[in-house]
Every structure is written in C-alpha cells, then in structure tokens.
Amino acid sequence: MKRLLALALLCLLAALNIGYYEALEDGDVERIFFIKKYPTLQMRFYNIHANDGEIRKVETLSDEQRKKIIDYCKYRLGIDTALLTQDDVELCRRK
Numbered sequence: 001m002k003r004l005l006a007l008a009l010l011c012l013l014a015a016l017n018i019g020y021y022e023a024l025e026d027g028d029v030e031r032i033f034f035i036k037k038y039p040t041l042q043m044r045f046y047n048i049h050a051n052d053g054e055i056r057k058v059e060t061l062s063d064e065q066r067k068k069i070i071d072y073c074k075y076r077l078g079i080d081t082a083l084l085t086q087d088d089v090e091l092c093r094r095k
Contacts, residue, residue, distance in 0.1 A: 019043050019075060023050035037078035045072045049093045058086050 016039035020031045032050070046068040048056055061069070066083050073079040073092040081088045 015041060015043060019045050021045045021047040021050060021072065021076075023047065034076055036075045038075055040075060042071065042075070045076060047072055047076070055093075056089055058083065058089050061089075 017036050018033060019036050019040075020033045020043065022029050023032050024030075032047075048065060048069050056065075061083070069089065069092055070081060070083055073081055073083075077092065079091060081092065083089065083092075
C-alpha cells in the first residue's frame with residue numbers, strides 16, 4: 001500500500017512538473033519534453049514556432065492561438081506576458 005501511494009505521488013509530481021510539445025523534425029513528429037517553470041496539470045503545450053519558421057504577427061493570432069502561446073511562454077520559458085506586441089511574440093520564440 002505504501003508503494004502504491006508513493007507511486008501515485010511520484011506520478012502526480014511528474015504530471016505537475018513535466019510538459020511536452022510536438023515538433024516537426026526532419027519529417028518526423030517528435031515530442032519535446034521539458035521541466036515546467038510553474039506546476040500545472042496541463043502536460044501538452046503548443047509551441048507555435050516549432051513546426052514552421054514562419055513569424056506570426058500578433059494582429060493575426062486568434063484568441064485560441066494567443067492563449068496557447070501565453071501558456072507555452074509561462075510554463076516552458078517562465079515568461080508571463082499578455083502578448084500585446086510583436087516583441088512579446090518574438091520573446092516567446094526563443095528556445
């Protein structure tokens with residue numbers, strides 16, 4: 001019973017502190033794992049810059065894309081931004 005509880009606690013800690021996003025690398029989709037800067041139950045993130053080299057304009061982003069970028073920046077990079085300017089998008093672009 002103690003081992004089961006310890007395993008459950010370990011899985012919860014992993015879920016809170018490890019995340020991933022999918023990137024297209026050499027024609028294959030790869031999962032890139034990372035240690036989150038802040039704990040959250042969300043494990044899958046979306047790196048808008050991972051699959052193409054296209055620079056996204058902040059004016060053309062939908063609300064859903066904006067939310068995904070904000071979550072990625074916060075939990076992957078530790079950058080808390082409202083994504084109001086193009087500089088904010090570029091800041092979240094770094095790897």
